[in-house]
Amino acid sequence: MARIELNNLAHQYAPGGDYALQPMQHVWEDGGAYALLGPSGCGKTTLLNIISGLVQPSEGRVMFGDRDVTTLAPEQRNIGQVFQFPVIYDTMSVFDNLAFPLRNRKHGEDYVERRVKHIAGMLGLEEVLKRRANNLTADAKQKISLGRGLVREDVAAVLFDEPLTVIDPHLKWQLRRKLREVHEQLNLTLVYVTHDQTEALTFADKVVVMLAGQVLQVGTPQELFERPAHTFVGYFIGSPGMNFFDCQVDGHHAVVDGEHIPVDPAMAEAARSAGGKLQLGIRPGLIRPAAADETALTVKVDKVEDLGDYELVTGHLGQHQVHVRLEESEKIGSEGLRVVFPTENALLYADDKLVG
Numbered sequence: 001m002a003r004i005e006l007n008n009l010a011h012q013y014a015p016g017g018d019y020a021l022q023p024m025q026h027v028w029e030d031g032g033a034y035a036l037l038g039p040s041g042c043g044k045t046t047l048l049n050i051i052s053g054l055v056q057p058s059e060g061r062v063m064f065g066d067r068d069v070t071t072l073a074p075e076q077r078n079i080g081q082v083f084q085f086p087v088i089y090d091t092m093s094v095f096d097n098l099a100f101p102l103r104n105r106k107h108g109e110d111y112v113e114r115r116v117k118h119i120a121g122m123l124g125l126e127e128v129l130k131r132r133a134n135n136l137t138a139d140a141k142q143k144i145s146l147g148r149g150l151v152r153e154d155v156a157a158v159l160f161d162e163p164l165t166v167i168d169p170h171l172k173w174q175l176r177r178k179l180r181e182v183h184e185q186l187n188l189t190l191v192y193v194t195h196d197q198t199e200a201l202t203f204a205d206k207v208v209v210m211l212a213g214q215v216l217q218v219g220t221p222q223e224l225f226e227r228p229a230h231t232f233v234g235y236f237i238g239s240p241g242m243n244f245f246d247c248q249v250d251g252h253h254a255v256v257d258g259e260h261i262p263v264d265p266a267m268a269e270a271a272r273s274a275g276g277k278l279q280l281g282i283r284p285g286l287i288r289p290a291a292a293d294e295t296a297l298t299v300k301v302d303k304v305e306d307l308g309d310y311e312l313v314t315g316h317l318g319q320h321q322v323h324v325r326l327e328e329s330e331k332i333g334s335e336g337l338r339v340v341f342p343t344e345n346a347l348l349y350a351d352d353k354l355v356g
């Protein structure tokens with residue numbers, strides 16, 4: 001296992017062309033589970049391929065612990081890899097497929113047997129170990145691929161490129177949890193590319209959120225949820241994403257369409273100094289209904305959807321659309337929904353970046 005260090009890493013596919021990856025400096029801890037999350041074209045695969053050695057970066061270095069692997073080919077890097085589509089030997093048994101990376105490294109058969117059974121047990125493949133891989137479902141084949149990526153204990157890291165793409169939707173949930181458990185047991189350094197926030201948030205200790213070749217934030221799922229460093233992170237993570245309102249700052253208030261909303265004084269100060277385009281951000285679930293005698297904002301309600309655990313209100317605050325998650329819709333009066341933005345949940349952004 002190794003920690004992964006990206007030193008002033010950047011990539012242009014063609015000299016003088018656009019940067020597929022903007023210059024970045026990151027350290028990913030040994031034994032951590034990292035998800036690279038972002039929309040199509042943001043550079044996730046480019047970054048993963050640079051770590052695996054399939055692409056040579058045009059600038060900067062990649063370190064695995066103290067080893068500089070920047071110019072090494074994938075097979076010299078000592079990594080496990082799992083791709084979108086199953087990579088298995090159809091004519092071999094499931095056991096032999098899982099054993100392949102170990103036998104390739106000349107491990108003894110006792111160890112191979114112990115290790116294969118351990119991984120098969122984790123992934124629910126014990127029953128099919130003797131079967132030929134080509135007779136199995138697409139889901140089982142991808143589990144074999146996952147097993148082959150995870151079977152070696154001596155790898156620097158295991159890299160996953162959207163590994164659940166071919167998995168049946170109702171099994172995805174199960175396999176996401178399974179991968180999380182596998183990580184807790186094996187303590188390998190894992191890097192997992194996905195554009196699906198649920199996959200990233202279930203799998204990872206730390207999520208690396210990317211947009212247009214840049215890493216916008218690296219944080220725990222809770223940090224990304226509670227303090228998105230960039231408006232895109234707030235918008236992209238959460239369902240629906242964070243509400244944003246153009247605002248000015250007046251004293252310790254954000255002013256949205258003439259409404260004065262109290263905010264953290266230090267944050268108001270920092271926003272005033274930062275200048276630029278100011279926005280107030282708040283999560284739909286962190287807006288609360290106001291008590292009868294409380295100073296409140298009134299949301300004009302357009303739509304209420306019953307989503308089982310909660311109700312999702314879509315409405316307007318002045319010119320701005322707003323989403324509010326409610327426990328009970330009867331709080332909506334004839335004028336609309338009276339709400340409070342708790343000061344600790346209202347964040348200020350200057351030119352899309354969190355202030356303070």
Ligand code: ATP
Nearest residue numbers: 013014020038039040041042043044045046047195
């Ligand atoms: P997706 O989820 O669609 O795979 P991604 O986030 O993985 O997207 P990349 O595939 O890394 O993004 O692409 C990042 C940028 O680099 C995009 O603008 C893409 O068009 C460009 N790009 C990717 N591969 C190449 C290549 N081989 N040659 C030139 N440009 C490329």
